Amino acid sequence: MYFCMDKKLISFVIPAYSEEKNIALLYKELILNFEKISDTYKYEIIFVNDGSPDNSWEEINKLCKKNKNVVGINLSRNFGHQGALTAGYTKAKGESIISMDCDGQDPVFVAFQMIKKWEKGYEVIYARRKKRNDNFLKKYTAIAYYKLLSFISETEIPRNVGDFRLIDKKVLKEFLKLDEKDRYIRGMFAWIGFKTAFIDFERPERVHGETAYTWRKMIRLAMDGILNFSMFPLRIGFIFGIIMILFSLGFHFYMIYDSVINDVFYPLYKWLIVTIFGIMGLQFMFMWIMGEYIGRIYNETRGRPNFIISDIKNEK
Template identity: 65%
Template sequence: MNKKLISFVVPAYREEKNISLFYDEFKKTFADLEGKYDYELIFVNDGSPDETWEEILRLCEIDTNVKGINLSRNFGHQAALTAGYTNASGDAIISMDADLQDPISLIEKMLEEWEKGFEIVYARRTNRNDNWLKKYTALLYYRLLANISETQIPRNVGDFRLISQKVLKTFLQLPEKDRYIRGIFAWLGYSYSFVDFDRPERIHGETGYTWKKMWKLATDGILNFSTFPLKIGLILGVIMMLLSFGFFVYVTIDFFVRDTYYPLYKWLTIGMFGFMGLQFIFMWILGEYIGRIYNETRNRPIFIISEKININKKPHENTSKSVGFDAEL
């Protein structure tokens, strides 16, 4: 009986202390599945300034099923994920982080759901061991996104997921640059299931997701999957017109009935500053969308691969040519 191949895509940034721990835990877990599945473990080094790449190279030497991709610089988590996806050969592909906060023990349950026929299996967090600020800002963000997005994006899921080869081929044809991958998979519309888990604390180091990177991910999610920001101008414009009309009626009645005097310059000054604020908001919104159009039209790849280890195959033939650049081809 031919075994099915499962690809594991693991982006890594500043994970020198976690790579070996991840591999050891992975081997222990996958030992129970080796009778049914083969594996390839693809580590993607996202321009780490520490010894992450050296740790990946060491594992590649002792296990040919471990494959390494080294990006030329830090392109970001979503780009690193895409680089791994373009080089995955499996019948199913599981993406997860190297910090062990995505429990490797969940792999078996995810594969069971896939074997039932689901094309996407999301690992859904039931508990987050984050600080209160990150926890509640994440809660507010996902509620906002759920209310304004044209695509229903599952809540409490990150990039720990399983996708089928069919979903991967579809995903790799998409050429967009500013990627919000969890939104893209939701937009594709394939059948999906969930496997719930409690997210443990990070063992070593600090997360590579700084507030700046989280802000970028959040804006990608909102602007890539919602036109609501473009409607803010209409909403605020209608509110301002109603308030202006109401104030005009009030002043007119007060002037003729009570003979009250209102200095015009006071209201002109307040109105001027209010409209200046609105102009800046609109300029920011238009700037974000124009910036995204600029990113798409200049057609730069979202990642550059400088080195690959134990990967002999070429990236998928149906991959959009504008997605990434491989210096080794």
Template identity: 50%
Template sequence: YRRVKKVLAKLNRSREFVFVNDGSHDQSLEVLKDLSAKDLGVKYINFTRNFGQQAAITAGMDHSSGKALITMDCDLQDPPELLPELINKWEDGYDVVYARRSHREDKLFKKYSAILYYKILQKFSDIEISGNIGDFRLIDRKVLTSLKGMREKSRYLRGMVAWLGYRYKIIDYKRPERLFGDTGFSLLKMVRLGMAGILNFSLLPLRLGLVIGLVTIFAGFGFLSYITYDMLIYDTIYPLYKWLSVITFIFTGFLFILVWIMAEYVGQIYNETKGRPIYVINDKENFENEYEDSYSKL
């Protein structure tokens, strides 16, 4: 808060802070209550429980009132000192300004798994998503208005913003190490977010099933051709049931993969049709014009 406030003070602009407490069990809520009491420009939203990073960002967007808004993490790995540059590019006419990590101080597994994931997503999705872009971005009010019309429960905001197709600019920066605390964004949550990106914006799983099926079929015919050739030319006797068992096993594995892929898509359809809100708010503060909470109920 202090670092962002210091940076924005130099710009001489009106601003608001919208913090979202996503079910944390530390003293975050007490800190936010204290800040909001001292600074009416500090607003907070307190969830009833943890609804996830994408839901928290969505809530902050839904409750913002500025001509433009910037989403960023609170661990200071998204440097506030970059805000003036984001705003300058927005003033130049760009509707979306991304902050891209040119270098990241992450563990090797996280770093290279992210690189591989974005390469797969870029190759097989129908949208253009640059690698190493997280949720540190500026978006114009009209972009936000468009996003509010996209209320899917399985949310991948990076893909959703890119899908809208607004004019954008990318700014590179070096992402520093985490200064304090441990991330609550576990490996499982990263996998879920990655799956949301692939399932929402790519037909890769379905196409992958086709590829695996074709490879399996050709491999099966290859085995049968080899056995037939060896038996006819060299009079080798093979217990055919063994090869048939192997081929049957391979095809069974292929069918299981197809069932899993279809289950993922059916599961997403099921979640969408339940009509549950993206998030539930327990309490909030300093929203003078009471927000019509219709979007969170869709």
């Protein structure tokens, strides 16, 4: 008697922005690795073109025509990495879903190590970088940021991980229930929880091109991580306020003492200038913090989608 086991479907979600030279290379490497496990698994590869100005969408179209297991999603404009990643997640049908970058810096062999971990019962598997090959400024600002985020966040967010991860389909189901507009996806998965494992790897250099993650985009992502997963910025104003009040009281007592004991005269305008500058600093700080949170409330209430799909190929 023969038993036929259904093959498990593995979904790959790959955002692409200006990656025309890397798309075919990554596809070939994925197919070569899948051939080794084709008796057990089947696959779908979802490329999401995030409004690329180059020929990325044309390259994705070629793969879709060649292989019906390749799904191509073309967004109506550039919605950013987090929006593109979310678009791919919404179309993934696999029992496990692996997200990775298209630039060759997320090694394919690590993705297949994740599958082995998943088979052992882990539901979220992160690829964790052993070391960063970034320039000095980017490397140490990233280290400082993760330390700050770890200190102030109410959710423990793993360090030295990006969006290279495997998630089980039940984790994806919970993720898709979250309707946040300002997305920090690695923090969202940390908040969701489930049984977690890590695979350490050394991240190679990009194969072609330069990163599309500008300083502006990185700062925006960092702000999303801090403001979406911590109430500390709201509280820091109170802390600085107390410090300013104590400093002001101490300075006032010193001036009173100096005036009475040492007979030193302090003109009134000096008191007024110091007091006014302190109050103005506190006001500006509170206004900035309140503006950030009010802006996020505004984004949530206006109900705009995280992405708009203009075309899709080989949709299942």
